Amino acid sequence: MGGPFAQAGTLIIDVVFGLYIMIVMLRFLLQWVKADFYNPICQFLIKASNPLLLPLRRIIPGLGGLDIAAIILIIVLQLIESSLIFLISGYPMGNILALLLYSIGMVLSTLFKLYFYAIIIQAVLSWFNQGYNPVAEILQRLTDPLMRPVRRIMPNMGGVDLSPLPVLLLLLILPILISTPITNYALQMMAMSG
Numbered sequence: 701m702g703g704p705f706a707q708a709g710t711l712i713i714d715v716v717f718g719l720y721i722m723i724v725m726l727r728f729l730l731q732w733v734k735a736d737f738y739n740p741i742c743q744f745l746i747k748a749s750n751p752l753l754l755p756l757r758r759i760i761p762g763l764g765g766l767d768i769a770a771i772i773l774i775i776v777l778q779l780i781e782s783s784l785i786f787l788i789s790g791y792p793m794g795n796i797l798a799l800l801l802y803s804i805g806m807v808l809s810t811l812f813k814l815y816f817y818a819i820i821i822q823a824v825l826s827w828f829n830q831g832y833n834p835v836a837e838i839l840q841r842l843t844d845p846l847m848r849p850v851r852r853i854m855p856n857m858g859g860v861d862l863s864p865l866p867v868l869l870l871l872l873i874l875p876i877l878i879s880t881p882i883t884n885y886a887l888q889m890m891a892m893s894g
Contacts, residue, residue, distance in 0.1 A: 709788045717781035721774055721810060724749045726842075728770040729814075735841045739834050778803040778810075786890075794890030801889070805882030809875050816871040819843050819864050826861075843867075 727745040735742055749770075756769040782803050786793045793799055822839040850863040 706788050706790075710785050713781055713784050713788070717777055717784075718810070720748075721777050721781070721807070722814060724753065724770055724774050724777070725807075725810065725814060727753070728767050728774070729842055730838065731767055731770075732765075733841050733845060735838060739838055741834050741838050774807055775800075775803055778807050782806060792890055792893070794893035798886045798889035798893065802883050802886035805879045805886060808882065809879040812871050812875050812879065815843065815846060816868060819847070819868055819871070823861075823864050 723745055727742075727749045730737075730742055730745065737743070737746065753770060753773055756773055757767075760769040760772055762768055779800060782799060783793065785791075786799075818839050822836065822843055825833065825836045825839065846867050847863055850867055851861075854863045854866070
């Protein structure tokens with residue numbers, strides 16, 4: 701990578717795009733799990749993602765209850781972020797297929813990280829949570845599809861919920877098995893064509 705200016709530029713691009721990708725991804729996931737959209741966090745996600753998502757929804761309809769426009773927006777944003785970072789760092793971008801594959805791998809990596817940190821934050825909040833908490837409610841709704849099957853299998857350990865441990869382990873293994881090979885393969889494709 702280039703000098704300090706290139707590193708600073710890469711950091712800024714990564715933070716700005718990463719945050720917005722996370723916002724759109726959270727909105728998509730919370731729609732998928734049918735979260736309470738009167739929750740203040742959901743309202744923030746809606747208002748923050750609407751400027752780019754609403755025009756795209758006019759062109760791309762949903763399919764079977766899935767917000768296809770949100771999925772495409774996430775991939776396009778990741779594609780732009782990856783292109784800008786490769787451009788700044790002087791890395792050969794190669795063909796568009798390799799760049800798209802790399803972006804999909806990065807989106808999957810972000811998804812795994814999002815769930816990993818959501819489960820950790822939810823576990824920490826459960827120790828201190830007294831009464832209604834909009835963050836805890838959203839996290840519970842978001843992580844429940846992953847946690848429910850494990851909670852059916854794991855025995856109750858006297859009030860201590862150990863079910864997050866195997867899910868967290870799985871969320872650490874999945875990037876190694878899925879997103880890292882995809883991004884590595886895409887980088888090899890770019891290096892060979894560049």
